[in-house]
Amino acid sequence: MIFDASRMLSFDLETTSVNPREAHIVTSALVRIDGHEVDKREMLADPGIEIPEAASKIHGISTEQARAQGRPHAEVLADTVQAIKQGWKDGLTLIVYNAAYDLSVLRALTGDFTVTGPVFDPFVIDRVMDKTRRGKRTLTEVSKYYGVELGNAHEATADALAAARVAWKQVRQRFPQLAQMDTDALMEFQAVEWYKDRVSFKKYLEGKGRDASDVSTAWPMLG
Template identity: 45%
Template sequence: MSDSFFTPHHMCSFDLETTGPNPRTARIVTSSCLDIDLPESSSTGVEPHLVTHNWLADPGCDIPAEATAVHGISTEQARREGSPHAKVVKETVAHLYTAWEEGRTLIVYNASFDLTILQHWEPTFEVRGLVLDPYVVDRALDKYRKGKRTLGIVCEHYQVSLDNAHNSDADAWSAAQLATRLADVYPQLLTTPADDLMALQTEWHRERQQSLREYLERVRRDSHSVETEWPLLGPLVQH
């Protein structure tokens, strides 16, 4: 990766909707990969070439009501219309590998969640190319801005549209637009070699999470769920 760079003109944006919030146990309900291309010489207003790949999975278990309330997919719909969970995992991983082989930057908002889920169900999964995580970048480069950093709130801050939130392809598209906007605001993202950009994001995330852990410990609150790894979570360690 050392000679490559992030370019908003050649991306694959990825998002999952799942059965729950724990990336080590959650199963996939929907998976979306958006391949996005835009000629570098294009003038403002030229529409990108967008190819969308969507999967609906039967997770092999009941989808909790609270998860259905977020993404709108019921157990009955997933069983009736979904592909086997293992097949969706395999095809999603294969598509990410192809995207990296094509030199695409993988855009994933809160990458350690989505990518850890893939590795949990496909233990051989590995990161083979550049990942840009707008969640990590925004928290690091605008660290003193107050408020939550959910996808919706961050999109609003950068004036990026987010329609049909918690639909995986809609979230993936908004994350891609957000990555492009971040590159406008922070042009160093375009000139930092891929290996260095990966290392920076890893360190930014570790520092931010370690600071959060120390704060929680100071105020005598539970910090065991604060994890510092990126873009894949390691074994769960009790603190």
């Protein structure tokens, strides 16, 4: 199956922690794009734990708000996983900016989440296809570079929409060769290039005398 940038399910989480092994969901956004049809869904969860102040400052949601207005964490998690699996069944490509984080959160929370369909990560594509560009690779900065309006950064739906628009521009305008790859080849390409990038980063840290033990070289979205 060739990657079709007009048929995507873009996904983003806002959570309680930057560590995917510890994070609980605060908001989950799923933006389904099928041709001209765009369906947005955002769920607020009560994570069941205190939301650290540092996390609240990023996404703007307090523990009190999540407890008062959020759905049970288990329900939001189950609905998120179900929507992703349905998207793959329907032939959509899952778009996730920095997929290694968001999908690892799902794996840690469920214990058995696996990737059974195509994933396109605009963060990985930007890093490996434009290695020499200076500057940060945050969604905010990458959106500016590609001329994509982000809106409220770290608001899950806004982030998911921006990631989808960046992915579209990458495939349709900047790197059209990606549109000629089938989804299996595209997944393998991202995994291989991610490995090379992480090996290079580890060597850089080690050369600076810094700890590189937490840098994983495996792109966890295969299998």
